[in-house]
Amino acid sequence: GQVEGGRKISSNTEASGRFHTDWLNMIYPRLKLARNLLHSDGVILVSCDDGEVANLRAILNDIFGEENFVAQFVWKARQFTDARANTNISTDHEYIVAYARDDGFSLKGVGRDESKFGNPDGDPRGDWMSRSMLGLATRDQRPNLHYDVVDPLTGRVFPPNASTGWRYSKDKMAELISEGKVLFPRNDDGRPREKKFRSEMRSEFIAFRSIIDGVHTADGTQEIRSLFGVDLFAFPKPTALIASLIEQVAADGDIVLDFFAGSGTTGHALLKQNAAENLKRRYVLVQLPEPLDPSNREQKVASDFCDKLGKPRTIAELTKERLRRSAARIDEENPLFKGDFGFRVFKLASSNIRAWEPVAADLESSLLKNAEHLVQGRKEQDVLYELLLKLGLDLCVPIETKSIAGKSVNSIGGGALIVCLADGLSKDVVERLASGIVTWRTALAPAVDTRVVFKDSGFADDVAKTNMAAILSQNGITDVRSL
Incomplete structure (x- = not known):
């Protein structure tokens, strides 16, 4: 029912005089519903570009509350400079805005790089790593962090860095030195470093960075090409991006809902992540059966592929086909994983049970018409x-x-x-x-x-x-x- 005069009501063409309004009218009810559907410890992640990110933040503040803002991730989507940019600006990034259902939410975090830890000196306190002791403040900002550090064995003096100072106060530094937790350099041009023991780490994880790099749109295109042999979608998101976010926010048994399934990247990514962690997360993907027009140059390849499959020319059919193909591949690549790769398809419809709407002036006829109370043809x-x-x-x-x-x-x-x-x-x-x-x-x-x-x-x-x-x-x- 979201079509008017042959056009999608949610269309957002650049020629529209209500450019931002059209988009907001489309997204607002979905975000409102998303909050109602979210579990109390759930989180929503919304992908957006520069064109609407300011409006998106305003509308999410209205629905979820500004206090439930989690992060605005910057994803470096483009791997190479856009030579076609007519403003001499290559827009290389997109945003992923995250809001929690209620306060107290936090991401899982990233596992520590255990290769950085070792025990070359046989310290009885266990494995350790060497880390910088530079601070983050100038002398004017934090004068207590600017002092000379003296090596007790050699008497060498190490002055503070003028722009950063030290990480710790003078008393804390003296305590670390007495405990043998400060590594002094052999050369005068080096800097003292902290000997941080693995057993002292308060968490098994470190913070997930707000800048996401290393995976790009081109990777998503290559994934589609490897599954179908042709490029069916323009600028599909890579599964590695979505899988990394799923790993951060969804635990075993959780349900991940995507209101804009598109090519089905979310479902594909969730299955990959399940296989990697041996977990049983589930997905719900929503995709309107948007028709594909073979006369449209950008949609012709996808339209022809639907014809090849003998399926209706809609995006939803391609979504389902990707789920089938990606599931088969993941199953083949992970023989030890015994998770469920199947899915069921449902289409929105009115109730199968006819509503009782009698005509007061002719109750007898109304009763006869409702003798069979199920809708015919169902x-x-x-x-x-x-x-x-x-x-x-x-x-x-x-x-x-x-x-x-x-x-x-x-x-x-x-x-x-x-x-x-x-x-x-x-x-x-x-x-x-x-x-x-x-x-x-x-x-x-x-x-x-x-x-x-x-x-x-x-x-x-x-x-x-x-x-x-x-x-x-x-x-x-x-x-x-x-x-």
Whole structure:
């Protein structure tokens, strides 16, 4: 429904007189919804360029609160200078703005480089590393950090650096020297350094840098090319970028939601990171089925690829295809990883259950029209998944289907929910169907009480419906409902 006159309402062309307004009207409801969906310790990361970053920060401050700002990462997206820049400025960066759901959030941090630690002198205190003792303040700013350091063995004097001073006060420095934690240079032109022991590190991690370098848009393009053989998307983000952020903010079992799936980089990156850490994070990707126009030069390759696959010409189809191909590759490259590579596809639709909207002047006709209360043309699977939503069950819960008395019966969550939406449940069928459901439920042995749901209009009459409830109740299944 986000199309008006053949154009996306969220279009943001440079010719638009409401350039910033169009974009803000599109992004605001998504950000508002994102905050409602976030877990209390969740975080949102929004990619943006110079064109809207100021507006983005303002709108995120409004929705999430300025106090929940985490960071504004600068990603060096371009590896080489843009020779086509008509302003003689090569824009090499993009931003990733992060806000927390509530205060108290922090990133995981980056693991320390253990190769920097060693114990060449056999110090009984264990491995150590050498680090600079330069401070961060001039004499005017921190006079207590500007003093001479004297080597107690040689008497050599090391004056402070005029622009930085020392890292520690004079008393703290004297304490470190007495403990043998200051390394004095052999030559006069060297500087004393601190002997920092690994056991004294307060954390296993160091801070994640706000400037992200070493991975570029060209890497994302190469990933698409290696999966599909052609360049389907312009400037796709590399999985290494997204995977590094997922590692920082999402723990085992967490769900990562991407409102703008595009080529499916987030799903691809999450699977890679899961395999690398042997974890079970999950993803939800949202992508409008935006049509691809073969007459558009920038979309022709992608459009032709959809034709080759025999799929509709939409971005969503390419998103799904990338998830399939990347999952197969990651599975092949990580034979020891036993995580789940599958995904289910859902499309937004109105309810399968017709709303009761009677015409007061003609109630008889209204009753007859609503005798069948399910929307015509909907499949049994459509109704089943709406039932899962309304009961608050996970859409990825295991579903097993079998035929009992010639009717399709679904077991959800190992027998926690059993659903039969078949028609033609007459008295004779009901007895065999009920017996089969009881037997199946006994074999499944769910840890919770089983709820059984039928389609109300599927029963031939009230006698069949009553018999079904009675037989199930006699066998310990008391939660029986009709839809």
